[in-house]
Amino acid sequence: MLRRACVTAVVLAITAAPSPAHAYEFWLRAQTIGQAYRLRQYRLIGPDLFLGRRRYTQTLALRIVDIGGLSQARKEARLPDRGLRISWQSYLRIDHDFGTYTSGRIKLSERVRRDAIDVIPELVDSSASLDLLYGFVAIDGFADDALSVNLGRVLIDDGWGSSGLDGGTARYELPSVPLVVTAAGGLRVRAASPLGVSAYELDGTSGAGCREYVEGPTPGAGTWQLIDRNRAVSPSKLSSDYEFCPQREMRQPSIGVAVATSRLRRFGAEVGYRRTWSETVGIFDDVNRLSYPDRGLYPNEQGQAPASGINEERLYARAHGELHAGAIALRPYANLRYSLLHAAIDRMDAGVRLERGRHVLEPSVEYFLPTFDGDSIFNVFSIEPTTDVRLGYQFEGPLRVRASTWLRRYAHEDGTSSVAGGGEAGVERAFGSRLRTRLDGLIDDGYGGRRAGGTGEVAWKARNDLWLRARTAVLGVRREDRSRFVTASGVLSGSMQLAESVGFHLIAEADHDELYPFTTRVIGVIDLAFAPEP
Numbered sequence: 001m002l003r004r005a006c007v008t009a010v011v012l013a014i015t016a017a018p019s020p021a022h023a024y025e026f027w028l029r030a031q032t033i034g035q036a037y038r039l040r041q042y043r044l045i046g047p048d049l050f051l052g053r054r055r056y057t058q059t060l061a062l063r064i065v066d067i068g069g070l071s072q073a074r075k076e077a078r079l080p081d082r083g084l085r086i087s088w089q090s091y092l093r094i095d096h097d098f099g100t101y102t103s104g105r106i107k108l109s110e111r112v113r114r115d116a117i118d119v120i121p122e123l124v125d126s127s128a129s130l131d132l133l134y135g136f137v138a139i140d141g142f143a144d145d146a147l148s149v150n151l152g153r154v155l156i157d158d159g160w161g162s163s164g165l166d167g168g169t170a171r172y173e174l175p176s177v178p179l180v181v182t183a184a185g186g187l188r189v190r191a192a193s194p195l196g197v198s199a200y201e202l203d204g205t206s207g208a209g210c211r212e213y214v215e216g217p218t219p220g221a222g223t224w225q226l227i228d229r230n231r232a233v234s235p236s237k238l239s240s241d242y243e244f245c246p247q248r249e250m251r252q253p254s255i256g257v258a259v260a261t262s263r264l265r266r267f268g269a270e271v272g273y274r275r276t277w278s279e280t281v282g283i284f285d286d287v288n289r290l291s292y293p294d295r296g297l298y299p300n301e302q303g304q305a306p307a308s309g310i311n312e313e314r315l316y317a318r319a320h321g322e323l324h325a326g327a328i329a330l331r332p333y334a335n336l337r338y339s340l341l342h343a344a345i346d347r348m349d350a351g352v353r354l355e356r357g358r359h360v361l362e363p364s365v366e367y368f369l370p371t372f373d374g375d376s377i378f379n380v381f382s383i384e385p386t387t388d389v390r391l392g393y394q395f396e397g398p399l400r401v402r403a404s405t406w407l408r409r410y411a412h413e414d415g416t417s418s419v420a421g422g423g424e425a426g427v428e429r430a431f432g433s434r435l436r437t438r439l440d441g442l443i444d445d446g447y448g449g450r451r452a453g454g455t456g457e458v459a460w461k462a463r464n465d466l467w468l469r470a471r472t473a474v475l476g477v478r479r480e481d482r483s484r485f486v487t488a489s490g491v492l493s494g495s496m497q498l499a500e501s502v503g504f505h506l507i508a509e510a511d512h513d514e515l516y517p518f519t520t521r522v523i524g525v526i527d528l529a530f531a532p533e534p
Contacts, residue, residue: 025065029529033057037509037521039101054099055126061529064088083141090135095126102127108242118243121191121207122198132195134164146173153195156184156256158274159316159337160347164189164200165254178263188252188276188311201248202276202311204372204379210245215292219301229285246297247375250278252311269319276311278375311374313340329355339371342379346371351390360394382413400428410447420446434461449479453487465497467533485514495533503530 035055066072067086074081106119117123125131136152151168167186174181191198191207198207209226216222227241258272281297282305288294298305320333334350351364369385372378392404405423412418422444430436441454453475460468471491478484493507505525512518 024067024069027061027063027065029059029061031057031059031528032526033059034524035521036099036523038519051101051104052099053097053101056094056096056098058094060090060092062088062090062092082145085140087138087140088136089138091133092135093131093133095129095131097123097126097128114242119208121243121245125191125198130195131197133197136168143172144175146175147171153189154184154186156254156274157258157272158256158312158314159272159318159335164197166193167254173262178261180260180262182256182258182260182272184254184256186254188254190248190252192249202373202376203370204376205245205248207245207248208243210247212297213295213299214290215295215301217292220299222299222301230289246281246284247278250281252276252278266322267319268321269317271315271317273315275313277308278311279308280305309374310341314338315340327356331355341374342369342371344369344371358396360392360396362390362392362394364390364392366390384413385411387411398429402426406444408446418447420444420448422446422451435459447480449477451478452476461533465532467495469493487511487513495530497530497532501528501530503527503532 033056035053035057038050038052065087067088070083071081071085074083102116102123104116105113106116107113108119117127132153134153134155136150136154138148138150140148142148148171149168150170152166154165154167154169155162156165156169165184165186165188167184169182169184171180171182173179187193188202189200190196191201201207211224212227213222214225227244227246229241229244254274254276256272256274258270260270261268282300283294283296285294295301296305314337316335316337318333318335320331323330323332331353332351333353335348336345337347338344339346345367346369347367349364349366351362354361366388367385368388370378370383387409388406389408390404390406393402395401403423403425405421407419407421410418410420422442424440424442426438426440428436428438436459438457439454440456443452444450453473455471455473457471458469462468469492471493473487473489475487476484477487489509489511491507491509493505495503495505497503503526505523505527507521507523507525509521509523510518511520
């Protein structure tokens with residue numbers, strides 16, 4: 001009886017003991033970057049002014065896999081690893097510039113001077129900022145592994161690049177047909193967003209010097225003037241709120257959907273749509289602060305200002321494939337983006353990559369029409385589209401060779417066109433496992449002027465934990481007004497492994513040209529996820 005009681009107590013103790021806690025799998029990369037250099041500000045009267053930049057940048061990339069240990073539990077139970085999986089991905093950046101470049105003042109007129117960060121609000125990003133480029137929870141494994149959801153600050157694709165969205169995305173893979181449907185919705189990330197990034201702003205909107213419509217005595221008699229809320233800043237009153245742009249502080253809801261092929265080996269295609277809009281700024285201060293009652297940022301004497309406006313609305317499509325003709329592999333591709341807001345194709349390219357052994361030949365054609373945010377004043381100006389025809393060549397062997405040539409056509413508003421063209425080439429050679437050299441050259445001429453130059457680079461692995469590099473560049477430019485100048489640059493850099501996964505990089509640069517006789521820059525990087533070069 002006593003023995004049975006002891007056995008029972010042991011069994012209860014074992015079953016009551018907490019289950020072992022398994023640590024999450026995570027990946028972490030941190031970089032600390034310090035920069036010290038000077039920029040020259042030219043003056044018509046008196047000596048030039050040198051402005052110093054003293055920049056400190058800290059980045060932190062974090063990835064946590066299998067939060068909650070759901071996948072680990074299935075593995076321990078010897079079950080198929082199908083089901084819910086939770087992970088986290090984020091990239092955080094801290095910037096601080098304590099030099100005179102951001103703490104100085106800029107002269108706008110004989111009597112008006114303003115802080116540099118007021119005239120150029122984008123400098124705030126490097127002056128003192130905490131930016132979250134992306135950070136989201138990824139939940140996979142819904143609907144028998146067909147559905148995955150990302151929630152938080154996610155990255156989105158507009159057909160030709162990426163941006164940020166505070167919201168979520170969902171990806172569903174259709175089980176019966178080889179198609180994937182992706183949907184996204186939320187608020188587009190901009191400088192005014194919490195932990196916002198100004199680099200995500202749509203092209204063409206100013207961050208300072210914004211104007212408002214000031215009503216006149218009769219409808220239509222108003223004028224556009226710098227925004228002035230009669231704010232006083234000691235010791236004197238500002239003549240305008242130069243850094244205040246209320247339209248850039250409005251939220252931008254954004255939605256998008258895309259359909260793409262999946263599970264196909266030698267062909268892929270995608271069609272997508274994205275729309276971003278924002279509310280119209282109304283009255284943002286006292287309605288009687290001006291000579292006549294204020295109706296809002298935009299003309300609205302007769303209620304003509306819309307409640308909201310479209311910032312972007314685009315369709316995009318892309319396709320790529322792979323074919324084989326004997327020993328030659330052909331990989332054609334085509335991409336197109338159409339702006340519904342501008343009723344025009346703004347980006348397009350098509351080409352084919354031909355590979356035979358170590359040789360690669362790639363002819364292509366590209367078209368580009370600059371388009372901007374729907375709130376941008378640039379939309380009222382004529383923007384000249386360009387069409388490029390390119391031919392590239394690569395050879396991968398003991399001597400690596402790269403060469404390309406291009407011809408560009410500029411279409412002018414009056415129906416005429418101008419042409420420019422050029423080419424570039426480079427060779428790279430490795431001498432054993434410790435020494436590598438590279439030479440590059442380029443030349444282009446035609447509309448806009450002529451450029452010609454070259455670069456040389458040497459990389460040497462002095463020890464197993466020390467890498468040294470040297471690079472020099474010379475570029476000659478002749479503008480269409482026949483003025484000429486030559487730019488020369490030299491860079492010395494090195495990387496040292498201090499410990500496992502810890503490295504230190506140092507870069508020193510010196511430049512010379514007709515405008516800047518001698519400029520220097522020093523950059524130091526502490527890398528906490530250092531991966532040695534092979």
